[in-house]
Amino acid sequence: MASFEVSMMRYVNKHNLLKVGDKVLVGCSGGIDSMALLYFLNSKKGELGISVVAVHVNHMLRGKESHEDRLFTEHQAAQWGIECYSREIPIPKIFAKQGGNKQQLCRTERYAYFLEVMKYTSATKFATAHHADDQLETILMSAVRGSLQDGSFGMLASRSFGTGYLIRPQLAVGKEQIVSYAKQQNIPYREDSSNAEAAYTRNRLRQRVLPFLKAESREVSKHFVELAEDMQQDQQLLQELAREKVQQMIEMKEEEIILSAKSFRVEPRALQKRMVLLLLNYLYNPKQVPLTRQLVEQVQEMMQSSSGTVFLHLPQSYIAIRQYDVVIFRCQSLTQTSTLAPITIATDWTSFYNGRRYKVVPTDQLVHVDKAVNWYFQAPENASFCMRSRKSGDRIQLAGMKQPKKLTRLMIDEKIPMPMRESWPVITTDKNELLLVPGLRPSALVSQQKRDRDNWVLVEQFL
Template structure:
């Protein structure tokens, strides 16, 4: 029955195909021993090549060497090639600043990948079971995970990791080992409530079984499968929206702000995650607060800002896009110039802002100055008006005397990177206004003004 159940899992989820080379993580415990034996049985029905890999963590003294000896004898009996590596995991974890569980897991998969490459295999099989799935979901729940975390472990990952016995309960695995006289090794540390997973396994789940639901493992996994179905649908919508609003470039992934604004938060947060995965390959160590920081860049007042993310990523808010990149952008000085007719509006594409103008009658002007809005005497304009970027040597006449634009920016404490995004209103070669900041004193309105040019930058 167990064999048929696993075959159903394998073929329903397309875990194994003809000609696959499969590296098996074989610790010597019940789960991995059951997995190895079952895959050997499956290999009689379908042409696959199996390779077992065992890591001696150097944590359990003589027991660890006995585990390795057991693995060697089992592989010899099953006629499965076996690779054994001994690594001082506690030392590795100390050197790398990792916890024992995380460090051991990282080392295992690193060795699995090495053997996979060496033998030309294309998949890695690990012995996670239904109980492990329930424990994983509970642990993620306690860490405050989202819907993606609650769907639990996948039957297969994009990197080739497969979980053929994910539908087996632990008691089914133990019975299978007894029925087939496999005599797996028992890791005594699994019986001690010293690690987070062990505490969930030995304390929380037994308590939930006794006090609430004897079938709690099946219930949690059923919930996880339902969530997975919903999550997969959401991911399909993310893929559609991503095609519309995101594009991979040499410098990173560009996301259209205009398109992003239209999308529900649930989708756009996943678009950011997908962009990060496209750059790094995964989104490890990227938390909700980092995603929210990126989405805050949508706001107009965040233009030309940037934020630092984990793993050397940077999110830039440019004119009409958010760029997520692992590169430090060296922004070139922007150069632009537009002819300006009083009363018209101009979109300055280089900085993603619109310059609005309006002609007012001085007699009707109530002199209630608005924030961000500037006024000049239109009658004092002679000849051509232009709207352009700052140039070397530009000056403006103020009440206290003439000042270089560069010195004005320094005095106003305007960041060097932001200065190129501030346009100048120029009459012939004379700077009339620094948009949003200062007016040339010769062009200010007075008691003789008849026509006023009102302007603002948005």
Template sequence: MSDRATNFDCFDFERRLADALDADSLLPSGAKVLVGVSGGADSVALLVAMHSLARRGRNFELVVAHLDHGLRAESSADAEFVAELSAGLGVECFIVRQDIASLAQQLGEGLEQAARLARFEFFRDTAQQCGAGAIAMGHHADDNVETILFRILRGTAWRGLAGIPACRQDGQLRIIRPLLGFRRAEILNYCRSRDLSWREDITNAQTIHRRNFIRNELLPSIRERLNPQVDEALLRLGSLAGETERFLRSLAREALGNSVVLAEGGKMIIDAKMLAACDRIVRTTAYRLALTELGMPQRNLTAEHLSQIDALLQAPSGVVNLPANFHARREQSLLLITDN
């Protein structure tokens, strides 16, 4: 799909993208970058704009990855579109087809979550195989608005309120989202001005999925009935929450530095009395940091788990079983966090 836009400055769009990539060294110089491309306007704009920057002397190399999830009759055509787009740009493209419906049954997950997990695993494996040090994703500001609102409704902490991170580490890989400062309308205008085609996912209009309900029904209703500037308000909230989370993490790192007795071999031993002197919110942030350092996946770690660990500081003994076979245990004056 394409529809040429007028009076849109594509070079300014690409300059802002370059600024986003430079911010906080989002993309190291000389990096090889895997761009996740679904065929939608967001990922097409990201690929084409990054390719334009690379041609104008930016020091990075691009490869493309696309997961054909087989959930729609059009998914094969989406894959063909991405392959042709990549070939036209002279960019190497990796495509794989996976039965997401079967995977969802195996994992006991919904289709959306199973597709998300499979897509990221494919991107990560492909990046490692081709020597890419970063994975670029096409999430934008409107995605962030939806994410923040969804997390508010579901229940979340500061980290969740901060929304989608512009950058995060996954082992040796850096996951970057340089379009987070762009609205969806800007991205569409860039595509139209560049006379680019893209694929439309017709299921995005179906409100049976929670994200689509938020996008297509809840947010429009809030804009009409409560606050026409709700998008900006949620993005401000996310920015403030991100600043708060970063401050808490700095306090938690300092608390761990003062209270950790030993950290090696899949375990961390903490002076319970020393850590107990900190505020509770700093302590619970410290537990999350400690578990992250020990390699525990954060997806299933809940506020209840953190509260249970914190209760051990007031108990002479006890054990808390955590996801992924991790444990927290109180022994005399020590708090032990281990991966077995």
């Protein structure tokens, strides 16, 4: 096994993590991992042509112990001639007020401070002390939770952060190498008592699973780092292709995302999953809403057809609606949406509404229109037509049924969410005969095949 310093320098050069003139801000908890990283970078600053600054956060979760960690980090940085910035963040008070996930809250507040210091010091790189064992744990946690990462597999060696980059040079080495290096160099450090708590998933994996894996191979963490690098390179290519495809097929309209199910499903399955992740990332912060495999597969599955209407309820009151080929992602209001003012449908196109527009022409004036469905029907020559919201008492004559069906009953059967029922459009004649409930059902009065008696055609065009 190569020495700590050799492995670190090789990894830094391989991934171009540092360049001459970089100012590196090092996140230091006072633990062995971050103190080893701070010592290493400071000892190599002349060789690398960099300058080093330290930053510490006291989350105030462990009382006196947390305060002593801060004092220790500040003192040791000063001993090594390193400028150190630190702050106390009252996580218990913030958590009591906001609730949520305490670990995520700590990370959010901590990284906000790191960005602040990075900007103040004009640092170009922010270095964390994540090592090869952490990479192994991260990959195992994703597998255990069934979560999908956006275009990555495990932690990246480098990524954008503020106006610079976040780097993880210590992915080059495992915990044993860090401990050995700290011992050789007499590097002082603090022990975090919370690292031994079995309440956290990561700690349980570290205490119970990693020893079994390392018993099979002492190099297992290194192998997972190498696997992650290979996977990340493949993922990066697929992610770039998926992003190009999504940008070409979606239309952003106010707070809606609209696309064609057909344009989605013609893409390879390997791209479809990543395209769904990108779509969901338009709606959510993936750090706050876990993008599980089940959620992604549900969205992917609803795109595999262009028949009928499908609703998919998403986290945080979002909803995905597929009406025939048109798929709409939007936030679902918990209150009733406003009713639709009547829109006259004549020989000129209406405006687009919910991804569709309409016109009605005599059958002998019909011309071919792309992305459209033709609904033939019979009505008086002087008839008029409109699109409006449903009214109390509306009924629709469905094919194969002797009696008209209440529209409210149809919407219940089709699982239309309550807030959407009042504003759901219907297309009627001037005699209030329902011709079409867009995205839901046609009435028996219309047909996609022209019949002898039909003299009108309703043209429904999709975005």
